[in-house]
Amino acid sequence: MPEETVVKKNRRNRFLYIQAAIYGLGAYIAAFCMFKAFTYRPEVTGGLSFLLGIGRVLAFMILPVLAVMNIVAVLLNIKADRYCFLKAAMLAKYIMIPFFIIGGIFVLAADLLFFIPIPGVNFIGPFLGMCLSVAGYITFLLPIPFMIAFIVKSVKEKSYPVWTVIFLSAAQLFFFADVLSVMILSFKEKQWRKVTIGALVLTVVTVVYVILYPTLHNNL
Numbered sequence: 001m002p003e004e005t006v007v008k009k010n011r012r013n014r015f016l017y018i019q020a021a022i023y024g025l026g027a028y029i030a031a032f033c034m035f036k037a038f039t040y041r042p043e044v045t046g047g048l049s050f051l052l053g054i055g056r057v058l059a060f061m062i063l064p065v066l067a068v069m070n071i072v073a074v075l076l077n078i079k080a081d082r083y084c085f086l087k088a089a090m091l092a093k094y095i096m097i098p099f100f101i102i103g104g105i106f107v108l109a110a111d112l113l114f115f116i117p118i119p120g121v122n123f124i125g126p127f128l129g130m131c132l133s134v135a136g137y138i139t140f141l142l143p144i145p146f147m148i149a150f151i152v153k154s155v156k157e158k159s160y161p162v163w164t165v166i167f168l169s170a171a172q173l174f175f176f177a178d179v180l181s182v183m184i185l186s187f188k189e190k191q192w193r194k195v196t197i198g199a200l201v202l203t204v205v206t207v208v209y210v211i212l213y214p215t216l217h218n219n220l
Contacts, residue, residue, distance in 0.1 A: 013084050019066075019073040020088035020146060024095025026066045027139050031099070034059035067142040074145045082153035083191050086182070089146035090192055093179050094199040098206045100136065100175060105210055107132045140175065147172050147182070 070092075077084060110132060113125020151168055154160050160168070171181040179199075186196040 013077060013080060016073045016077045016080065016084055016088045016146075017091060019069055020091040020143065021095060023066045023070055023143050024092045024099075026062050027096050027099050030059055030062040030139075031103075033062065063139060063142060070143055070145050074149045078149075082150050082157065082159070083189060085146050085150035085153060086185055086189060086191055089143065089150060090182050090186060090195060090199075092143035092146060093182055094195065094202070096139075097179065097199060097203050100140070101203070101206045101210060103132065103136050104175075107136070140178075141173075144172055147178070150185075 073088070074085070107129045110125045110129035113128075114122045116122055116125070147168070151165060154168075155165055168181055168185075171177040183196050183199070186192055
């Protein structure tokens with residue numbers, strides 16, 4: 001293979017990885033923009049109010065734009081081997097591990113408001129929890145093109161039996177199962193094992209931090 005072709009291929013692969021990482025980080029940015037734009041109410045007019053309006057638009061536009069870029073990245077690398085798509089899926093999913101753990105805590109907290117005997121609050125809580133769940137699931141599904149590309153490549157290459165392909169396809173529709181499937185593939189395919197170990201450590205650290213947060217916050 002000519003050296004120039006190899007260089008172009010490597011550049012396209014890097015774009016795939018960069019896009020996957022950007023999407024993972026974009027989930028945090030979108031959540032931050034949405035939180036700030038809809039909770040900050042300064043008693044001002046003019047430029048700052050205009051910026052808040054822009055923030056609200058960006059909060060809803062960031063992830064759809066990045067989702068389209070995910071598809072573009074896959075199409076530009078359609079001739080890449082299946083390992084490239086697996087690595088891209090790993091990046092997107094691993095980066096978002098804290099996002100979904102902490103997001104799940106917010107959903108649980110919102111649902112628990114149902115048991116507070118205050119008129120209105122016991123309705124708003126579950127409704128907020130439902131909205132957060134829907135937004136989280138959409139965020140969860142948008143990087144799925146990376147794994148679809150990996151599965152399609154695997155089918156063409158006959159790398160896995162039919163039952164494994166069905167399991168991998170179904171796992172992408174459920175929280176936790178998708179990350180677990182990617183972690184298993186990482187070791188089976190011998191791709192980025194250290195990154196997967198790092199993701200496991202990140203998961204444990206996030207869970208421990210969430211559990212200890214009330215104690216740490218009270219001691220500060």
